[in-house]
Amino acid sequence: MGRSESSFSWLAMLVDHGSLSLLAEDGWSLVNLTEAARNPGSSELPGDMVVIDYRQPGAQTLLEAYALRRPEVGFLLIGDDLPAQAVRALFRFAASDVLSAGATPEMITAACRGLAGQIRKTGETKNSSMCWAMRGAVGGAGVTTLAIELAFAVQQRHPTWQVGLIDLNLTDGMSAAFLDGQKKLDVAGLCAAPERIDPTLLRAYSWEHEKGIYLMAAPRAPLAEDVATRDGVLRLLDVACGMFDHVVVDMPRHRTPWTDPILAAVDEVLVVSELTVPSLHAAGDLCREIDAIRIGAAPSRLVLNRMFAKRSHRHSFPIDKAERAIHRKIDFTVRSDWDSARMAANLGMPIAQVKARSPLVRDVASLAGVLSGESEADTERDAA
Numbered sequence: 001m002g003r004s005e006s007s008f009s010w011l012a013m014l015v016d017h018g019s020l021s022l023l024a025e026d027g028w029s030l031v032n033l034t035e036a037a038r039n040p041g042s043s044e045l046p047g048d049m050v051v052i053d054y055r056q057p058g059a060q061t062l063l064e065a066y067a068l069r070r071p072e073v074g075f076l077l078i079g080d081d082l083p084a085q086a087v088r089a090l091f092r093f094a095a096s097d098v099l100s101a102g103a104t105p106e107m108i109t110a111a112c113r114g115l116a117g118q119i120r121k122t123g124e125t126k127n128s129s130m131c132w133a134m135r136g137a138v139g140g141a142g143v144t145t146l147a148i149e150l151a152f153a154v155q156q157r158h159p160t161w162q163v164g165l166i167d168l169n170l171t172d173g174m175s176a177a178f179l180d181g182q183k184k185l186d187v188a189g190l191c192a193a194p195e196r197i198d199p200t201l202l203r204a205y206s207w208e209h210e211k212g213i214y215l216m217a218a219p220r221a222p223l224a225e226d227v228a229t230r231d232g233v234l235r236l237l238d239v240a241c242g243m244f245d246h247v248v249v250d251m252p253r254h255r256t257p258w259t260d261p262i263l264a265a266v267d268e269v270l271v272v273s274e275l276t277v278p279s280l281h282a283a284g285d286l287c288r289e290i291d292a293i294r295i296g297a298a299p300s301r302l303v304l305n306r307m308f309a310k311r312s313h314r315h316s317f318p319i320d321k322a323e324r325a326i327h328r329k330i331d332f333t334v335r336s337d338w339d340s341a342r343m344a345a346n347l348g349m350p351i352a353q354v355k356a357r358s359p360l361v362r363d364v365a366s367l368a369g370v371l372s373g374e375s376e377a378d379t380e381r382d383a384a
């Protein structure tokens, strides 16, 4: 997931202050993590470098929170006989190191300096993949359709990229049906041994579309959510973000043990609404709920789907009035194109392949451009 801009001068720690006094002399700002360790789920996770003594209360939870939400930091773990779950979490960081519980302040300082050097080098050469998650305000809002089109829009902008499309509607996801693809994701296998998941296994769980899209979708299984575990699903996402250039996630609408950690960690969350008052209100509420857990991350974006296709009708829909009613900005609109959407679904193809000039496809291309950091003027010109 995205690397943040960093000057490598903040050090967050859950260790004895004195051990790090030498680094403070180097000009590093030190932040104590005792408070964050009490409630890492809703705390900001500061620092470019993190040092944690595994014997401190809350160390494992904090380690996992950093591994998921801030994998770009350098992580130094201090402790003896570390359990496998701690070691596994350490693998996720851009750079990590372990010192024994008896390490001296000089050893800790040297390890921190070494990690800072490694991170600078990685930052110059490697961009971790972006991950966008999409969730519907109401059923049928168009999440699966837009997730598929967004994945294709990203791939079209970067033809050499491999884009992962993960359908986390584990019981009855539709993305494979929309693409006439295979459902190769083995949820039971994935969750029985999350530590076994690596890029090779994830390739076996993916169906490759000819256009460089890798779909991870599970066969229909009414009880899949009883089998799915938080560790398994988070590991799936983690490995996918490491191996694909970009990842788009089709999230279920209901809450599970793994939805909040994912929504907190991804680079962008898109909440999709249809053009009705109840849906817009639900979307506003959902955005606020999601933003409450995205501390320090970009706020969720509200996408109004199936907007009037005709320009004259669009102008007559008072977006500003709708925004005032739901106390929330509508960030993007995607125009309606039932004929193309229906034809594409019946052919098992993305709409972008069936009708490249569809207003829906053009709006999704603009959306992909803006989310990728282009100005709206640029993307509107490209899409015109």
Ligand SMILES: Nc1ncnc2c1ncn2[C@@H]1O[C@H](COP(=O)(O)OP(=O)(O)OP(=O)(O)O)[C@@H](O)[C@H]1O
Binding pocket: 136, 138, 139, 140, 141, 142, 143, 144, 145, 146, 169, 174, 253, 305, 306, 307, 334, 335, 336, 337, 338, 339, 341, 342, 345, 360
């Ligand atoms: N912009 C659009 N214009 C026209 N039709 C659309 C548009 N977006 C989605 N659709 C159509 O709306 C229907 C529902 O879309 P989709 O299955 O993507 O919704 P969903 O939010 O994933 O639903 P669910 O809640 O069941 O997962 C589909 O028939 C799809 O083709």
Ligand SMILES: [Mg+2]
Binding pocket: 143, 144, 145, 169, 174
């Ligand atoms: Mg869907």
